[in-house]
Amino acid sequence: MSITGGPLRAENDQETGFPSFGPERFFNRELSWLAFNRRVMEEARNPAHPLLERLRFLSISGSNLDEFFMVRVAGLKGQQLQGIDDPSADGRSPGQQLAEIEAEVNRLVDQQQSEWQRLHRQLAEQGIVVHGAGSDKEALRTSLRQYFIDQIFPILTPQVLDPAHPFPFIPNRGLGVIFDLQRRASGDTVLELVMIPASLPRFVPVPGEASGFVPVEYLIELFGDLLFPGFTIRSLGVFRIIRDSDIELEEEAEDLVRLFRTAIRRRRRGRVILMELEADMPAEIAAVLGADIQGHEAIVAKIGGFIGLAALSALVDVDRPDLKFPAYSPRFPERIREHGGDCFAAIRSKDIVVHHPYESFDVVLSFLRQAAADPDVVAIKQTLYRAGNQSPVIRALIEAAEAGKSVTAVVELKARFDEEQNLLWANQLERAGVQVVYGFIEWKTHAKISMVVRREGQGYRTYCHFGTGNYHPVTARIYTDLSFFTADPRAGRDAAQLFNYITGYVEPERLELITMSPLNMRQHLCELIDAEIVAARSGRPSGVWAKMNSIVDPDIIDKLYEASAAGVPIELIVRGICCLRPGVPGLSDTIRVKSVVGRFLEHSRVWAFANGAALPHRAARLYISSADWMPRNFDRRVEYMIPIENPTVHDQILDQVLVANLIDNEQSWILQADGTSVRVAPGDKPFNLHHYFMNNPSLSGRGTALHQRQDVPTLAYDLRED
Numbered sequence: 001m002s003i004t005g006g007p008l009r010a011e012n013d014q015e016t017g018f019p020s021f022g023p024e025r026f027f028n029r030e031l032s033w034l035a036f037n038r039r040v041m042e043e044a045r046n047p048a049h050p051l052l053e054r055l056r057f058l059s060i061s062g063s064n065l066d067e068f069f070m071v072r073v074a075g076l077k078g079q080q081l082q083g084i085d086d087p088s089a090d091g092r093s094p095g096q097q098l099a100e101i102e103a104e105v106n107r108l109v110d111q112q113q114s115e116w117q118r119l120h121r122q123l124a125e126q127g128i129v130v131h132g133a134g135s136d137k138e139a140l141r142t143s144l145r146q147y148f149i150d151q152i153f154p155i156l157t158p159q160v161l162d163p164a165h166p167f168p169f170i171p172n173r174g175l176g177v178i179f180d181l182q183r184r185a186s187g188d189t190v191l192e193l194v195m196i197p198a199s200l201p202r203f204v205p206v207p208g209e210a211s212g213f214v215p216v217e218y219l220i221e222l223f224g225d226l227l228f229p230g231f232t233i234r235s236l237g238v239f240r241i242i243r244d245s246d247i248e249l250e251e252e253a254e255d256l257v258r259l260f261r262t263a264i265r266r267r268r269r270g271r272v273i274l275m276e277l278e279a280d281m282p283a284e285i286a287a288v289l290g291a292d293i294q295g296h297e298a299i300v301a302k303i304g305g306f307i308g309l310a311a312l313s314a315l316v317d318v319d320r321p322d323l324k325f326p327a328y329s330p331r332f333p334e335r336i337r338e339h340g341g342d343c344f345a346a347i348r349s350k351d352i353v354v355h356h357p358y359e360s361f362d363v364v365l366s367f368l369r370q371a372a373a374d375p376d377v378v379a380i381k382q383t384l385y386r387a388g389n390q391s392p393v394i395r396a397l398i399e400a401a402e403a404g405k406s407v408t409a410v411v412e413l414k415a416r417f418d419e420e421q422n423l424l425w426a427n428q429l430e431r432a433g434v435q436v437v438y439g440f441i442e443w444k445t446h447a448k449i450s451m452v453v454r455r456e457g458q459g460y461r462t463y464c465h466f467g468t469g470n471y472h473p474v475t476a477r478i479y480t481d482l483s484f485f486t487a488d489p490r491a492g493r494d495a496a497q498l499f500n501y502i503t504g505y506v507e508p509e510r511l512e513l514i515t516m517s518p519l520n521m522r523q524h525l526c527e528l529i530d531a532e533i534v535a536a537r538s539g540r541p542s543g544v545w546a547k548m549n550s551i552v553d554p555d556i557i558d559k560l561y562e563a564s565a566a567g568v569p570i571e572l573i574v575r576g577i578c579c580l581r582p583g584v585p586g587l588s589d590t591i592r593v594k595s596v597v598g599r600f601l602e603h604s605r606v607w608a609f610a611n612g613a614a615l616p617h618r619a620a621r622l623y624i625s626s627a628d629w630m631p632r633n634f635d636r637r638v639e640y641m642i643p644i645e646n647p648t649v650h651d652q653i654l655d656q657v658l659v660a661n662l663i664d665n666e667q668s669w670i671l672q673a674d675g676t677s678v679r680v681a682p683g684d685k686p687f688n689l690h691h692y693f694m695n696n697p698s699l700s701g702r703g704t705a706l707h708q709r710q711d712v713p714t715l716a717y718d719l720r721e722d
Helices: 029-045 051-081 094-125 137-152 216-222 256-267 283-292 309-316 334-338 343-349 362-373 392-402 419-431 489-504 521-537 554-565 631-635 647-663 689-695
Strands: 159-161 175-183 189-196 203-205 212-215 231-243 272-278 299-303 352-356 377-384 406-411 435-437 448-456 459-467 479-486 515-517 544-548 570-574 591-596 605-609 621-625 637-643 668-671 677-679
Touching: 029 051, 029 094, 029 677, 051 094, 051 231, 051 272, 051 309, 094 299, 094 309, 137 203, 137 216, 175 216, 175 283, 189 216, 203 216, 203 309, 212 216, 231 283, 272 283, 334 343, 343 362, 343 459, 343 479, 352 647, 362 377, 362 392, 362 448, 362 459, 362 479, 377 392, 377 489, 392 406, 392 419, 406 419, 406 489, 419 435, 448 489, 459 489, 479 647, 489 637, 515 521, 515 631, 521 554, 521 605, 521 631, 521 637, 544 647, 554 570, 554 591, 570 647, 605 647, 621 647, 631 637, 647 689
Parallel strands: 272 299, 377 406, 406 435, 544 570, 570 591
Antiparallel strands: 159 189, 175 189, 175 231, 203 212, 231 272, 352 479, 377 448, 448 459, 459 479, 515 637, 544 605, 591 668, 605 621, 621 637, 668 677
């Protein structure tokens, strides 16, 4: 697939004299995301992964696609219906984007179903059988009849579709079966709708089979005669819908909590964006369905297989450890152990970096629990973007408040799809005496910061945690992120100003260490890149190495193009969306972009700039951040970036984390100038960064830096030389 708008043509810019390119210098954001999801799906066929893990990747690609329609496609559809023709950065109108998205989604869905059919056969070979059209119907009816009568039949509510019965509301991701019936006594025909309640399991175990399952929709088809006695089933079809699920705040809000509760209720009835129909559903039934659910403007996908691939995650839970990744237990950081578990003593002695999920998120919880129990701690301030359904972070904050400490929690109500959970946490925190702040109406608070103020001697010391990921103990086991702990007074003063900005709208006059969005992060990044441009033009060493989830911002991309034209080597590790076109002559010759997709989801944001030194791996300016390089992170979110100045922590992050991502060749993809991605071939020195960190000591500074090892690949250019 090509996600470009056509061949690039350069003209000299009259002001700079450098070649200038039009909108086609950017990849389309939405098509780039679909390309990322294709890489996720491709892991379903990766023989290096155990069978059930390959199935997990397929289900994740299905879940990702659902959310893509709920948010991104819904937004474009809304623009189209409102007559908004403003082009994206790559020059496409909303209508053009929707047309290309639909074509690419159809290809992607066909490939997903092909992968499911292949995995379906391989699962059966391993004794995990998912019954369907090719199974012995009579045997299944015999073994499952009583289960259907006792467990399924009482919950189902068939509804006739005729003028006397209004079509029922179908919720987002609602799954149903529509029957075309003929009454045997009179010959009359009727349509009946059977919605499948979300409370029912998607896969029903087959009695007498160790690992045999029947999709619940197929079970309903098998026993249609029990649902509709006296009728003959002429035809039937399974369908599923996706609704617009984004929340937009357009009006002024006197009460943000009340507004969000209303918006959440409104979201449940959002516009139908996608209709998934069984491929052989009769056209007349599909037409009735589309008209009755007001889906005439929705994208229609004909599915020749299993509808709702996200549900396949239930099969991954089958008790077959031989078909899954070996269990992994993260280590507790050695530095904390060396101080007898005293987090504050360890942080006081030296800044600490913790690498999740290889090192346990429990260290973050220990930091907060110790703060809650320590009589010398007087105040805790904490941002909460996503905290999970059962959050020990929330419990620690509640315990601290109940112990009489001043506790402030910035709860982000606008964290997509976590709004209801965050409202629940906010209520519990307020009841315990926590000062709950919801931040800005227009912006999201996405920064991950915790600060603890402790009485020590005659004064106070502030301990800070800066994270690249959420305070979420579940995702911390599968997302790679960094936790940076410091007692640097400058960081403490900056963190206090950041919280004051959120809680009191007091804009900082001067920050000593951190850079904030939406104040000046984009400007600071451009200045850092400008310094590399100056170095390259003066013949000094230069380079940019950056790891993030997405790069979309046109200004930053153009600045990187300018740096490439100056000869700055640029290595980008971008897991998801990348709107920058690498390797284009005259535009991005020196830029290389790779994506890592594997057992863990790469989530940390790490940025390094050579800083004109002959040994950039030691002298580089190094930052970690909560932000990606996207307009929303620079303009509509509260984010931070903080320099890593401690030499040990600097080397740990740059020489271990960043280098490992750059040299990985077992789960990496290289982005091409035409928008396609090519899987890297390991060659004679295979290196898997996830395996490396799972099997090597923590980032303690005691190991050998990766660039010094002889048993791993080298970079495209040496980090130690320009």
